[in-house]
Amino acid sequence: MSGENKNSKLMFAVPLIIFFLLCIFLFKGLFSNPRELQTGRLGQEMPAFNLPDLMQENKNWSEKDLLGKVYLINVWGTWCPTCLVELPYLTKLRERGVEIIGLYLEQGYDPDFDGEFNIQALRDEVSQMLARTGNPYQYNIFDLNRSLAFDLGVSGAPETFLVDSKGVILLHHTGDLNERTWRAKFAPKFTELKEVKL
């Protein structure tokens, strides 16, 4: 209290020492990732699923159908304005030999609330849209209840995953894919895997 002046200088250096120790831990903390468990599915295998084809009746797809090739999974929907912009670019990628599988994400459909889903209306809408923009997809998986999207950690559309021939997810990109993001993120990995020049 009032005896501050009598204390040795060391007393006044205590805060500095404590701060110094704290800094060491903060520094180490910077290089360990507290979110390790939450980084989604990178480096993991495709989650198991069994979902219908968007356009074809009585056709189902599962994770096993996807093994053996390198491909992109593109999450999209007709309701998503950015997807509309992205589609022509994806079509160009398809022309360059990239296999793209669509994961059609239905927005906000609630089975209990909205009644029977009108699949035919959606198919018409999708056909019309792809006729205008070009169709980049090998086929589309229809994820009405957003179960696969949930397992993949999808937060919106468009999002794109790069999956290798063993079914391991290598990249997860949110937002639209364009020449810039393709060159920066996807092209290096893709060339490495397929050994083709894109």
Add this chain to the structure above:
Amino acid sequence: MIPELGYISLTIALGLSILLCIYPLWGAYTNNLRLMRAAPALAIGQCVFVFISYAALVYASLTDDFTLVYVASNSSSSLPWYYKITSTWGGHEGAMLLWVVMQAGWTALVSISSKSLPWPLRARVLGVLGFLGVGFMFYTLLMSSPFESLLPYYPVEGHDLNPLLQDPGMIIHPPLLYMGYVGLSVSFSFAIAALLTGKLDNTWAKWSRPWTISAWLFLTLGIALGSWWAYSELGWGGWWFWDPVENASLMPWLIATALLHSLAATEKRGVFKSWTVLLAIAGFSFSLLGTFIVRSGVLVSVHAFTTDPGRGMFILGFLAIVVGGSLALYAMRASAVSSPGRYRLFSREVALWLNNILLCVATLIVLLGTLLPLVHKELGMGSISIGEPFFNEMFSYLLVPFAFALGVAPLLRWKQNKFNALKNKLLLIGLLSIVITASWLYSSYDVVSSMTFIAVLLAVWVTISTIFDVVERATKQTSLIVGLKQFTNSYWAMVSGHFGFACVVMSVALTSAYSVERDVRMMPGETVTLNEYVYRFDGIKEIVGANYTGHAAMVSIHKEGEKVTKLYAEKRLYNVGMQFMTEAAIDASLGRDLYVALGEQLNNGAWALRIYHKPYIRWMWLGGLIMSFAGLLILLDKRYRGTSKVPQKHKDSNNASQPVASGEVS
């Protein structure tokens, strides 16, 4: 074009603040008045350019300029215009720019209102502020520029602002907090300047006091608003989560509270000088540490801002320079300072000292609880998490001595008191508090736990002793009404600050103990009863907003046959990001909140609803407001208004007998 202008302006501002950092400090060191005189112009100049830069970002956001990464990822064309403006601080880069804006604003304000300071001190204060500005501007320009461009390939639509942030409370919460954090840098600069000058007298305490109080005022409002926002927006009735990011704002607040009490003692009595300097350094250090925690991603938090080690490295480096440097300076200089004031064990000084110790212990507990998971992990002992129980228990223990001392302190006078004179007063107040608490709680509730009783008792104790003190002082020489009118603002500030604190304690205790929550499944037309209130689920209606669609549950509430209110609890789906958001509906009153949140739809038309009855919860934020009002009162005190020159002899209202026993914040 406009975004480039913003970037260039920020670069110019950086240049000016580098000069602001060098010239005045060098001038003060070499006693060159010309260099020192450059400081105010530089301070104003950097402020102007920073504002231009921010205006450019606002413009880009308003005009949907998605060529900017920042705008594209934090806004969308369907966002209402006011959220387009607030989206400029909804993301990391924009938030840092806002921080820079405030830093520059405070610096300019200090330079304008410090005209009567002696040049060496004024130059040093502005120089230190300039140094801080350099750090933050460098960071913004190098590590997190909101003006980064996506050209030539840019999206036609943005990602939208996080729907959680699309709320009026969220519009002003971050700016208030930043005002507080940055405001503490002014107290910090005054402390460093005082250490550099070597004059740690009452003058610096007097000068830095209004700045500290303004910063504290903003922090208080910011924290209260953040808590209110969480309560009304997150949909599960919580108001404080002990999340690292919340803790990051609580620590500077606790230190600032200690600081403004300690400043009062230093200013009035010349005691605790070096301690006050340390607190001033610590206050801003905790702001910086908080920024580091929030911005570096070392800790997992629900607020999740960014995880970029590069950014973290920069802030940590800056933290090390600023805090390490100032603590080193403190270690060298502070030991030379003596605090000659003398006082006895039973005096206001000791009460203030106790207050400081307890607030610092509270800060350390928060720091420990926040960082222990990190330290634990780095020591190789595995991941642990420290949650609410730890903090709640620790704070319960601290509350008892703190609130007890808080009740006694105003009754104490400076220097010394006779215990016997006070004994009867304290006994009387204590007895009265017990009677009031017991009759209140046992008449309202069937079960009263000892923890709740103690907490409410302490709140009542603080309130009654404060009232007691007011009446005693007012009626000492004159009638009550005349006496009341004679009190200074700062005395009223103490009263209001302490009363606000009592409100918060009371509210937290009662809400924690007596909140009732029920998750129910309801069909339209069904009713459920909770604490005498009958909730009737009238049905669902569709809602369409500017950038969302959704459902609203209509719930009418009756009590004893009379209609109380009708609530619309919403569940929204935001179009662009496809995120669901719960908008709880709340009927607020001083006695209780009725809170309804809409859950999922269940089969055959039934819905899940969550209903809360929360007694006295309003008093928490009301208490925060009352505390903030205390800060406002001091700022309006004529002693601090404008650029008054002389450290006036304080004229206290009532005392011929106790010339130093003024009613300062204690």
